[in-house]
Amino acid sequence: MKTTQAFRVLVFGISAAVVAATSAHAEVRARVKVGIGLPNGFAEVHVGKDRYFEHRGTFYRPGPRGGYVVVRAPRGAIVHTLPPRYVRIYLGNTVYYRYDDVYxxxxxxGYVIVDAPTTTVVTTPAPTTPAPAVNATPADDYQSVWVGPNEYLFHDGQFFRKTPDGLVWMEAPMGALTKTLPADAQSVWYQDVEYFECDNVYFRKTPDGYKVVETPWKG
Structure with a gap:
Protein backbone atom coordinates (compact mmCIF):
# COMPACT_ATOMS: atom_id res chain seq x y z
CA MET A 1 0.00 0.00 0.00
CA LYS A 2 2.78 2.40 0.93
CA THR A 3 4.57 1.47 -2.31
CA THR A 4 1.48 2.30 -4.38
CA GLN A 5 1.02 5.62 -2.58
CA ALA A 6 4.69 6.48 -3.02
CA PHE A 7 4.43 5.63 -6.73
CA ARG A 8 1.41 7.92 -7.08
CA VAL A 9 3.28 10.75 -5.36
CA LEU A 10 6.24 10.20 -7.68
CA VAL A 11 4.02 10.22 -10.78
CA PHE A 12 2.24 13.33 -9.56
CA GLY A 13 5.58 15.05 -8.93
CA ILE A 14 6.85 14.17 -12.39
CA SER A 15 3.59 15.36 -13.99
CA ALA A 16 3.72 18.64 -12.09
CA ALA A 17 7.32 19.16 -13.14
CA VAL A 18 6.43 18.49 -16.79
CA VAL A 19 3.52 20.93 -16.63
CA ALA A 20 5.69 23.55 -14.96
CA ALA A 21 8.45 23.09 -17.54
CA THR A 22 5.91 23.25 -20.38
CA SER A 23 4.39 26.42 -18.92
CA ALA A 24 7.81 27.98 -18.51
CA HIS A 25 8.71 27.05 -22.08
CA ALA A 26 5.43 28.52 -23.36
CA GLU A 27 6.04 31.69 -21.37
CA VAL A 28 9.51 32.07 -22.88
CA ARG A 29 8.17 31.56 -26.38
CA ALA A 30 5.34 34.02 -25.76
CA ARG A 31 7.89 36.68 -24.88
CA VAL A 32 9.83 36.25 -28.11
CA LYS A 33 8.95 39.08 -30.49
CA VAL A 34 9.12 38.55 -34.18
CA GLY A 35 10.71 41.70 -35.59
CA ILE A 36 10.28 42.99 -39.11
CA GLY A 37 13.50 42.85 -41.06
CA LEU A 38 15.40 45.26 -43.25
CA PRO A 39 15.54 45.50 -47.04
CA ASN A 40 18.24 43.58 -48.86
CA GLY A 41 21.40 45.58 -49.42
CA PHE A 42 21.15 47.75 -46.31
CA ALA A 43 24.31 49.27 -44.85
CA GLU A 44 25.17 49.64 -41.18
CA VAL A 45 26.06 53.21 -40.21
CA HIS A 46 27.52 54.46 -36.92
CA VAL A 47 27.27 57.97 -35.50
CA GLY A 48 29.23 57.99 -32.27
CA LYS A 49 27.83 55.13 -30.21
CA ASP A 50 24.53 55.11 -32.10
CA ARG A 51 23.92 52.47 -34.76
CA TYR A 52 21.68 52.96 -37.79
CA PHE A 53 20.84 51.03 -40.92
CA GLU A 54 20.56 52.77 -44.27
CA HIS A 55 19.05 51.75 -47.60
CA ARG A 56 18.36 54.00 -50.58
CA GLY A 57 18.48 57.11 -48.40
CA THR A 58 16.10 55.79 -45.73
CA PHE A 59 17.47 55.26 -42.20
CA TYR A 60 16.27 52.71 -39.64
CA ARG A 61 16.81 51.99 -35.96
CA PRO A 62 15.60 49.10 -33.78
CA GLY A 63 12.04 49.73 -32.59
CA PRO A 64 10.93 49.64 -28.95
CA ARG A 65 8.92 46.45 -29.54
CA GLY A 66 11.19 44.67 -31.99
CA GLY A 67 11.84 45.20 -35.67
CA TYR A 68 13.14 48.44 -37.18
CA VAL A 69 11.45 51.79 -37.65
CA VAL A 70 12.17 54.62 -40.08
CA VAL A 71 13.94 57.55 -38.42
CA ARG A 72 15.26 60.95 -39.44
CA ALA A 73 18.60 60.83 -41.24
CA PRO A 74 21.24 61.41 -38.52
CA ARG A 75 23.60 64.32 -38.91
CA GLY A 76 27.20 63.13 -39.16
CA ALA A 77 26.35 59.74 -40.67
CA ILE A 78 28.66 58.72 -43.51
CA VAL A 79 27.33 56.59 -46.37
CA HIS A 80 29.42 55.03 -49.11
CA THR A 81 27.00 55.81 -51.94
CA LEU A 82 24.32 58.42 -52.52
CA PRO A 83 20.64 57.47 -52.81
CA PRO A 84 19.08 57.32 -56.27
CA ARG A 85 17.74 60.56 -57.79
CA TYR A 86 19.72 62.94 -55.62
CA VAL A 87 20.32 66.46 -56.92
CA ARG A 88 23.63 68.27 -56.94
CA ILE A 89 23.70 71.73 -55.33
CA TYR A 90 26.39 74.38 -55.73
CA LEU A 91 27.03 77.12 -53.21
CA GLY A 92 30.05 79.06 -54.39
CA ASN A 93 32.81 76.48 -54.66
CA THR A 94 31.03 74.10 -52.28
CA VAL A 95 28.98 71.19 -53.60
CA TYR A 96 26.13 69.51 -51.74
CA TYR A 97 23.95 66.57 -52.65
CA ARG A 98 20.31 66.52 -51.61
CA TYR A 99 17.80 63.70 -51.34
CA ASP A 100 14.51 63.85 -49.41
CA ASP A 101 15.56 67.22 -47.93
CA VAL A 102 18.68 65.57 -46.52
CA TYR A 103 22.00 67.17 -47.46
CA GLY A 110 31.77 58.50 -48.96
CA TYR A 111 29.31 61.27 -48.14
CA VAL A 112 28.45 62.78 -44.76
CA ILE A 113 25.03 64.11 -43.76
CA VAL A 114 25.20 67.80 -42.88
CA ASP A 115 22.87 70.64 -41.95
CA ALA A 116 21.03 72.27 -44.84
CA PRO A 117 22.84 75.33 -46.22
CA THR A 118 21.14 78.59 -45.24
CA THR A 119 22.02 80.52 -48.40
CA THR A 120 19.98 80.37 -51.60
CA VAL A 121 21.47 77.74 -53.89
CA VAL A 122 21.20 76.58 -57.48
CA THR A 123 20.52 72.92 -58.11
CA THR A 124 21.29 70.64 -61.03
CA PRO A 125 19.95 67.12 -61.62
CA ALA A 126 22.09 64.12 -60.79
CA PRO A 127 23.91 62.60 -63.77
CA THR A 128 21.73 59.53 -64.14
CA THR A 129 20.44 57.64 -67.15
CA PRO A 130 17.23 59.35 -68.36
CA ALA A 131 14.10 57.46 -67.37
CA PRO A 132 10.63 57.64 -68.94
CA ALA A 133 8.56 60.51 -67.57
CA VAL A 134 5.98 58.08 -66.22
CA ASN A 135 8.59 56.74 -63.79
CA ALA A 136 9.26 60.10 -62.14
CA THR A 137 7.96 60.66 -58.63
CA PRO A 138 8.91 63.24 -55.97
CA ALA A 139 11.57 61.89 -53.62
CA ASP A 140 9.54 62.82 -50.52
CA ASP A 141 6.28 61.29 -51.74
CA TYR A 142 4.93 58.21 -49.96
CA GLN A 143 2.28 56.70 -52.20
CA SER A 144 -0.66 54.95 -50.53
CA VAL A 145 -1.16 51.43 -51.90
CA TRP A 146 -3.88 49.02 -50.80
CA VAL A 147 -3.68 45.24 -51.01
CA GLY A 148 -7.00 43.91 -49.82
CA PRO A 149 -7.73 45.53 -46.42
CA ASN A 150 -4.06 46.40 -45.82
CA GLU A 151 -2.55 49.79 -46.58
CA TYR A 152 1.09 50.13 -47.57
CA LEU A 153 3.16 53.21 -48.28
CA PHE A 154 5.31 53.03 -51.40
CA HIS A 155 8.47 55.13 -51.58
CA ASP A 156 11.29 54.87 -54.10
CA GLY A 157 10.76 51.18 -54.79
CA GLN A 158 10.18 50.15 -51.16
CA PHE A 159 7.02 49.32 -49.23
CA PHE A 160 6.27 50.39 -45.66
CA ARG A 161 3.50 49.94 -43.08
CA LYS A 162 2.38 52.31 -40.36
CA THR A 163 2.75 50.96 -36.82
CA PRO A 164 2.37 52.53 -33.35
CA ASP A 165 6.18 52.91 -33.33
CA GLY A 166 6.37 54.52 -36.77
CA LEU A 167 7.00 53.34 -40.33
CA VAL A 168 8.48 49.89 -40.82
CA TRP A 169 9.80 48.32 -44.01
CA MET A 170 7.84 45.44 -45.51
CA GLU A 171 8.57 42.95 -48.25
CA ALA A 172 6.86 43.93 -51.48
CA PRO A 173 3.31 42.51 -51.35
CA MET A 174 2.36 40.47 -54.39
CA GLY A 175 -0.39 42.11 -56.42
CA ALA A 176 0.27 45.64 -55.14
CA LEU A 177 -0.47 48.30 -57.77
CA THR A 178 1.67 51.43 -57.82
CA LYS A 179 1.07 54.54 -59.89
CA THR A 180 4.73 54.98 -60.72
CA LEU A 181 8.03 53.14 -60.82
CA PRO A 182 11.27 54.06 -59.08
CA ALA A 183 13.37 56.29 -61.33
CA ASP A 184 16.14 53.69 -61.45
CA ALA A 185 13.90 50.72 -62.29
CA GLN A 186 15.44 48.59 -65.02
CA SER A 187 13.54 47.14 -67.97
CA VAL A 188 13.78 43.33 -68.07
CA TRP A 189 12.38 41.20 -70.89
CA TYR A 190 11.42 37.57 -70.38
CA GLN A 191 9.58 35.46 -72.98
CA ASP A 192 8.64 38.60 -74.94
CA VAL A 193 7.10 40.24 -71.85
CA GLU A 194 8.56 43.42 -70.34
CA TYR A 195 9.04 43.68 -66.60
CA PHE A 196 10.63 46.37 -64.45
CA GLU A 197 13.05 45.46 -61.67
CA CYS A 198 14.24 47.46 -58.69
CA ASP A 199 16.03 45.88 -55.71
CA ASN A 200 14.88 42.40 -56.82
CA VAL A 201 11.24 43.50 -56.87
CA TYR A 202 9.52 42.97 -60.23
CA PHE A 203 6.70 45.04 -61.65
CA ARG A 204 4.58 44.56 -64.74
CA LYS A 205 2.74 47.39 -66.43
CA THR A 206 -1.06 47.13 -66.42
CA PRO A 207 -3.84 49.56 -67.43
CA ASP A 208 -4.19 50.48 -63.73
CA GLY A 209 -0.52 50.97 -62.91
CA TYR A 210 2.50 48.80 -62.14
CA LYS A 211 1.75 45.49 -60.48
CA VAL A 212 4.17 43.67 -58.17
CA VAL A 213 4.65 40.17 -59.53
CA GLU A 214 6.76 37.10 -58.85
CA THR A 215 10.20 36.90 -60.41
CA PRO A 216 9.25 36.00 -64.00
CA TRP A 217 11.50 32.94 -64.42
CA LYS A 218 10.48 31.52 -61.05
CA GLY A 219 6.76 31.54 -61.81
Whole structure:
Protein backbone atom coordinates (compact mmCIF):
# COMPACT_ATOMS: atom_id res chain seq x y z
CA MET A 1 0.00 0.00 0.00
CA LYS A 2 2.78 2.40 0.93
CA THR A 3 4.57 1.47 -2.31
CA THR A 4 1.48 2.30 -4.38
CA GLN A 5 1.02 5.62 -2.58
CA ALA A 6 4.69 6.48 -3.02
CA PHE A 7 4.43 5.63 -6.73
CA ARG A 8 1.41 7.92 -7.08
CA VAL A 9 3.28 10.75 -5.36
CA LEU A 10 6.24 10.20 -7.68
CA VAL A 11 4.02 10.22 -10.78
CA PHE A 12 2.24 13.33 -9.56
CA GLY A 13 5.58 15.05 -8.93
CA ILE A 14 6.85 14.17 -12.39
CA SER A 15 3.59 15.36 -13.99
CA ALA A 16 3.72 18.64 -12.09
CA ALA A 17 7.32 19.16 -13.14
CA VAL A 18 6.43 18.49 -16.79
CA VAL A 19 3.52 20.93 -16.63
CA ALA A 20 5.69 23.55 -14.96
CA ALA A 21 8.45 23.09 -17.54
CA THR A 22 5.91 23.25 -20.38
CA SER A 23 4.39 26.42 -18.92
CA ALA A 24 7.81 27.98 -18.51
CA HIS A 25 8.71 27.05 -22.08
CA ALA A 26 5.43 28.52 -23.36
CA GLU A 27 6.04 31.69 -21.37
CA VAL A 28 9.51 32.07 -22.88
CA ARG A 29 8.17 31.56 -26.38
CA ALA A 30 5.34 34.02 -25.76
CA ARG A 31 7.89 36.68 -24.88
CA VAL A 32 9.83 36.25 -28.11
CA LYS A 33 8.95 39.08 -30.49
CA VAL A 34 9.12 38.55 -34.18
CA GLY A 35 10.71 41.70 -35.59
CA ILE A 36 10.28 42.99 -39.11
CA GLY A 37 13.50 42.85 -41.06
CA LEU A 38 15.40 45.26 -43.25
CA PRO A 39 15.54 45.50 -47.04
CA ASN A 40 18.24 43.58 -48.86
CA GLY A 41 21.40 45.58 -49.42
CA PHE A 42 21.15 47.75 -46.31
CA ALA A 43 24.31 49.27 -44.85
CA GLU A 44 25.17 49.64 -41.18
CA VAL A 45 26.06 53.21 -40.21
CA HIS A 46 27.52 54.46 -36.92
CA VAL A 47 27.27 57.97 -35.50
CA GLY A 48 29.23 57.99 -32.27
CA LYS A 49 27.83 55.13 -30.21
CA ASP A 50 24.53 55.11 -32.10
CA ARG A 51 23.92 52.47 -34.76
CA TYR A 52 21.68 52.96 -37.79
CA PHE A 53 20.84 51.03 -40.92
CA GLU A 54 20.56 52.77 -44.27
CA HIS A 55 19.05 51.75 -47.60
CA ARG A 56 18.36 54.00 -50.58
CA GLY A 57 18.48 57.11 -48.40
CA THR A 58 16.10 55.79 -45.73
CA PHE A 59 17.47 55.26 -42.20
CA TYR A 60 16.27 52.71 -39.64
CA ARG A 61 16.81 51.99 -35.96
CA PRO A 62 15.60 49.10 -33.78
CA GLY A 63 12.04 49.73 -32.59
CA PRO A 64 10.93 49.64 -28.95
CA ARG A 65 8.92 46.45 -29.54
CA GLY A 66 11.19 44.67 -31.99
CA GLY A 67 11.84 45.20 -35.67
CA TYR A 68 13.14 48.44 -37.18
CA VAL A 69 11.45 51.79 -37.65
CA VAL A 70 12.17 54.62 -40.08
CA VAL A 71 13.94 57.55 -38.42
CA ARG A 72 15.26 60.95 -39.44
CA ALA A 73 18.60 60.83 -41.24
CA PRO A 74 21.24 61.41 -38.52
CA ARG A 75 23.60 64.32 -38.91
CA GLY A 76 27.20 63.13 -39.16
CA ALA A 77 26.35 59.74 -40.67
CA ILE A 78 28.66 58.72 -43.51
CA VAL A 79 27.33 56.59 -46.37
CA HIS A 80 29.42 55.03 -49.11
CA THR A 81 27.00 55.81 -51.94
CA LEU A 82 24.32 58.42 -52.52
CA PRO A 83 20.64 57.47 -52.81
CA PRO A 84 19.08 57.32 -56.27
CA ARG A 85 17.74 60.56 -57.79
CA TYR A 86 19.72 62.94 -55.62
CA VAL A 87 20.32 66.46 -56.92
CA ARG A 88 23.63 68.27 -56.94
CA ILE A 89 23.70 71.73 -55.33
CA TYR A 90 26.39 74.38 -55.73
CA LEU A 91 27.03 77.12 -53.21
CA GLY A 92 30.05 79.06 -54.39
CA ASN A 93 32.81 76.48 -54.66
CA THR A 94 31.03 74.10 -52.28
CA VAL A 95 28.98 71.19 -53.60
CA TYR A 96 26.13 69.51 -51.74
CA TYR A 97 23.95 66.57 -52.65
CA ARG A 98 20.31 66.52 -51.61
CA TYR A 99 17.80 63.70 -51.34
CA ASP A 100 14.51 63.85 -49.41
CA ASP A 101 15.56 67.22 -47.93
CA VAL A 102 18.68 65.57 -46.52
CA TYR A 103 22.00 67.17 -47.46
CA UNK A 104 25.27 65.35 -48.05
CA UNK A 105 28.84 66.55 -48.53
CA UNK A 106 31.65 64.46 -50.06
CA UNK A 107 34.26 63.19 -47.60
CA UNK A 108 36.94 60.52 -47.67
CA UNK A 109 35.21 57.19 -48.09
CA GLY A 110 31.77 58.50 -48.96
CA TYR A 111 29.31 61.27 -48.14
CA VAL A 112 28.45 62.78 -44.76
CA ILE A 113 25.03 64.11 -43.76
CA VAL A 114 25.20 67.80 -42.88
CA ASP A 115 22.87 70.64 -41.95
CA ALA A 116 21.03 72.27 -44.84
CA PRO A 117 22.84 75.33 -46.22
CA THR A 118 21.14 78.59 -45.24
CA THR A 119 22.02 80.52 -48.40
CA THR A 120 19.98 80.37 -51.60
CA VAL A 121 21.47 77.74 -53.89
CA VAL A 122 21.20 76.58 -57.48
CA THR A 123 20.52 72.92 -58.11
CA THR A 124 21.29 70.64 -61.03
CA PRO A 125 19.95 67.12 -61.62
CA ALA A 126 22.09 64.12 -60.79
CA PRO A 127 23.91 62.60 -63.77
CA THR A 128 21.73 59.53 -64.14
CA THR A 129 20.44 57.64 -67.15
CA PRO A 130 17.23 59.35 -68.36
CA ALA A 131 14.10 57.46 -67.37
CA PRO A 132 10.63 57.64 -68.94
CA ALA A 133 8.56 60.51 -67.57
CA VAL A 134 5.98 58.08 -66.22
CA ASN A 135 8.59 56.74 -63.79
CA ALA A 136 9.26 60.10 -62.14
CA THR A 137 7.96 60.66 -58.63
CA PRO A 138 8.91 63.24 -55.97
CA ALA A 139 11.57 61.89 -53.62
CA ASP A 140 9.54 62.82 -50.52
CA ASP A 141 6.28 61.29 -51.74
CA TYR A 142 4.93 58.21 -49.96
CA GLN A 143 2.28 56.70 -52.20
CA SER A 144 -0.66 54.95 -50.53
CA VAL A 145 -1.16 51.43 -51.90
CA TRP A 146 -3.88 49.02 -50.80
CA VAL A 147 -3.68 45.24 -51.01
CA GLY A 148 -7.00 43.91 -49.82
CA PRO A 149 -7.73 45.53 -46.42
CA ASN A 150 -4.06 46.40 -45.82
CA GLU A 151 -2.55 49.79 -46.58
CA TYR A 152 1.09 50.13 -47.57
CA LEU A 153 3.16 53.21 -48.28
CA PHE A 154 5.31 53.03 -51.40
CA HIS A 155 8.47 55.13 -51.58
CA ASP A 156 11.29 54.87 -54.10
CA GLY A 157 10.76 51.18 -54.79
CA GLN A 158 10.18 50.15 -51.16
CA PHE A 159 7.02 49.32 -49.23
CA PHE A 160 6.27 50.39 -45.66
CA ARG A 161 3.50 49.94 -43.08
CA LYS A 162 2.38 52.31 -40.36
CA THR A 163 2.75 50.96 -36.82
CA PRO A 164 2.37 52.53 -33.35
CA ASP A 165 6.18 52.91 -33.33
CA GLY A 166 6.37 54.52 -36.77
CA LEU A 167 7.00 53.34 -40.33
CA VAL A 168 8.48 49.89 -40.82
CA TRP A 169 9.80 48.32 -44.01
CA MET A 170 7.84 45.44 -45.51
CA GLU A 171 8.57 42.95 -48.25
CA ALA A 172 6.86 43.93 -51.48
CA PRO A 173 3.31 42.51 -51.35
CA MET A 174 2.36 40.47 -54.39
CA GLY A 175 -0.39 42.11 -56.42
CA ALA A 176 0.27 45.64 -55.14
CA LEU A 177 -0.47 48.30 -57.77
CA THR A 178 1.67 51.43 -57.82
CA LYS A 179 1.07 54.54 -59.89
CA THR A 180 4.73 54.98 -60.72
CA LEU A 181 8.03 53.14 -60.82
CA PRO A 182 11.27 54.06 -59.08
CA ALA A 183 13.37 56.29 -61.33
CA ASP A 184 16.14 53.69 -61.45
CA ALA A 185 13.90 50.72 -62.29
CA GLN A 186 15.44 48.59 -65.02
CA SER A 187 13.54 47.14 -67.97
CA VAL A 188 13.78 43.33 -68.07
CA TRP A 189 12.38 41.20 -70.89
CA TYR A 190 11.42 37.57 -70.38
CA GLN A 191 9.58 35.46 -72.98
CA ASP A 192 8.64 38.60 -74.94
CA VAL A 193 7.10 40.24 -71.85
CA GLU A 194 8.56 43.42 -70.34
CA TYR A 195 9.04 43.68 -66.60
CA PHE A 196 10.63 46.37 -64.45
CA GLU A 197 13.05 45.46 -61.67
CA CYS A 198 14.24 47.46 -58.69
CA ASP A 199 16.03 45.88 -55.71
CA ASN A 200 14.88 42.40 -56.82
CA VAL A 201 11.24 43.50 -56.87
CA TYR A 202 9.52 42.97 -60.23
CA PHE A 203 6.70 45.04 -61.65
CA ARG A 204 4.58 44.56 -64.74
CA LYS A 205 2.74 47.39 -66.43
CA THR A 206 -1.06 47.13 -66.42
CA PRO A 207 -3.84 49.56 -67.43
CA ASP A 208 -4.19 50.48 -63.73
CA GLY A 209 -0.52 50.97 -62.91
CA TYR A 210 2.50 48.80 -62.14
CA LYS A 211 1.75 45.49 -60.48
CA VAL A 212 4.17 43.67 -58.17
CA VAL A 213 4.65 40.17 -59.53
CA GLU A 214 6.76 37.10 -58.85
CA THR A 215 10.20 36.90 -60.41
CA PRO A 216 9.25 36.00 -64.00
CA TRP A 217 11.50 32.94 -64.42
CA LYS A 218 10.48 31.52 -61.05
CA GLY A 219 6.76 31.54 -61.81
Missing amino acids: YRPVAG
